[in-house]
Amino acid sequence: MKIDIESLNGQLANANCVAAGKVDWFNRVSSTNDCIMDLDDFHAVVCLAGIQTAGRGRRGNIWRAPYASSILMSIGWRIDPANISGLSLACGIAVRRALKELGVSGVTLKWPNDLFLKGAKLAGILVEVADDKCVVGVGINININEDHFQAPMATSTAWTDLFREGHKIEYQALVYQLIVKLCDTLGRFSKEGFAPFIEEWNQNHLFHLSQVKISGQQTVHGRVSGVSEHGGLMLETKSGIQIIYSGDVSLIPELGTGTQE
Numbered sequence: 001m002k003i004d005i006e007s008l009n010g011q012l013a014n015a016n017c018v019a020a021g022k023v024d025w026f027n028r029v030s031s032t033n034d035c036i037m038d039l040d041d042f043h044a045v046v047c048l049a050g051i052q053t054a055g056r057g058r059r060g061n062i063w064r065a066p067y068a069s070s071i072l073m074s075i076g077w078r079i080d081p082a083n084i085s086g087l088s089l090a091c092g093i094a095v096r097r098a099l100k101e102l103g104v105s106g107v108t109l110k111w112p113n114d115l116f117l118k119g120a121k122l123a124g125i126l127v128e129v130a131d132d133k134c135v136v137g138v139g140i141n142i143n144i145n146e147d148h149f150q151a152p153m154a155t156s157t158a159w160t161d162l163f164r165e166g167h168k169i170e171y172q173a174l175v176y177q178l179i180v181k182l183c184d185t186l187g188r189f190s191k192e193g194f195a196p197f198i199e200e201w202n203q204n205h206l207f208h209l210s211q212v213k214i215s216g217q218q219t220v221h222g223r224v225s226g227v228s229e230h231g232g233l234m235l236e237t238k239s240g241i242q243i244i245y246s247g248d249v250s251l252i253p254e255l256g257t258g259t260q261e
Contacts, residue, residue: 001068001142001171003048011176018187019044019075019179027067030054032074033128033137042076042133046179049073069161071140071174077186079134085245086194086231088113088127091136093197094185095123096204098177099140102169104162108206111233115140116206120160136186138178142171195229202226216246 005025012020023046029035031054035047051067079087092109099107099115108116115123126137141161162169188196202208207224214220214235220242222235232243 001050003172003175008172008176012179015180017180018183019046022046023048023179025049027051028053031137032072033126033135036074036076036135037128037130037133039076042135043078044183045076047074048175066144069144070142071138071171071178073139073175073178074135074137075179075182075186077134077136077190078132079129079186079190081129081132081134083190083193084127084129084134086197086227086229087134087136087189088125089201089227089231090185090189090194090197091125091127091138091182093200093204094181095125095138095140095178098174098181101177101181102167102174104165104167104169107204109201109204110206111227112231117160117165120158122160122162136182138182140174142169193229194231198227198229214244216244220244 003025005023009021009023012023022044025048026035027050029047029049029052031052032047032049034054035049036042036045039045049072052072089109089112092113092115095115096107096109104117106117107122110116110121113125113127114121115125121141123138123140126139128135128137141159143163144161185197205224205227208226209224211221211223212235214222214233220235220237222237222242225234225236225241228234228243230245232245235242235244
């Protein structure tokens, strides 16, 4: 893993990206999200790290990765907390676009905040909000050595990384694309919400139009018909359309050979 922060900030400036001059690298942090949360001037600030000692994912899961094996990145954004519904889904689109820009095709989205490649988890997104401060954390598996490491997440979900799928991508090139795509997405989302992203998200959802089971406080069976303008998962059930919003649910395919979480 090689990164030249001065060069990266220069690239971002040439692209007129709002994050230009606001990107920093740390060998070790507790969490890249915490790095941004601790700042007063946080808007469009990007934190990159080689390793996290207390990285986290959705539902309090631990996100762990050996040093220099993954992209561990967070970006801060000023946004009205009342209007963040669907933000993690929109950011998933930004990450998918960045990967596609560098030739990684076939990446799918899994509601509400994961990205899959060939049926296995490749990346995750964690959105945290405090007052008007929003922090988007992104973790992407680049090259995880199984001889020294078991899994990036403490779940039974099948996982993969770019290297094992044949993608030898330059770290800095992917970071650049991620920052540009996330800034574009966050800027548009701040003005228009999730609605402009719905069609693209549905087209790339791993379980779109599939029969699924949602496990949470209650178990719901139904057919995925899409996502709502507020990022809720829309299910066709025996009692009609239900929209699921809870962040504590798991999406499990009932038919076929999909992955389980």
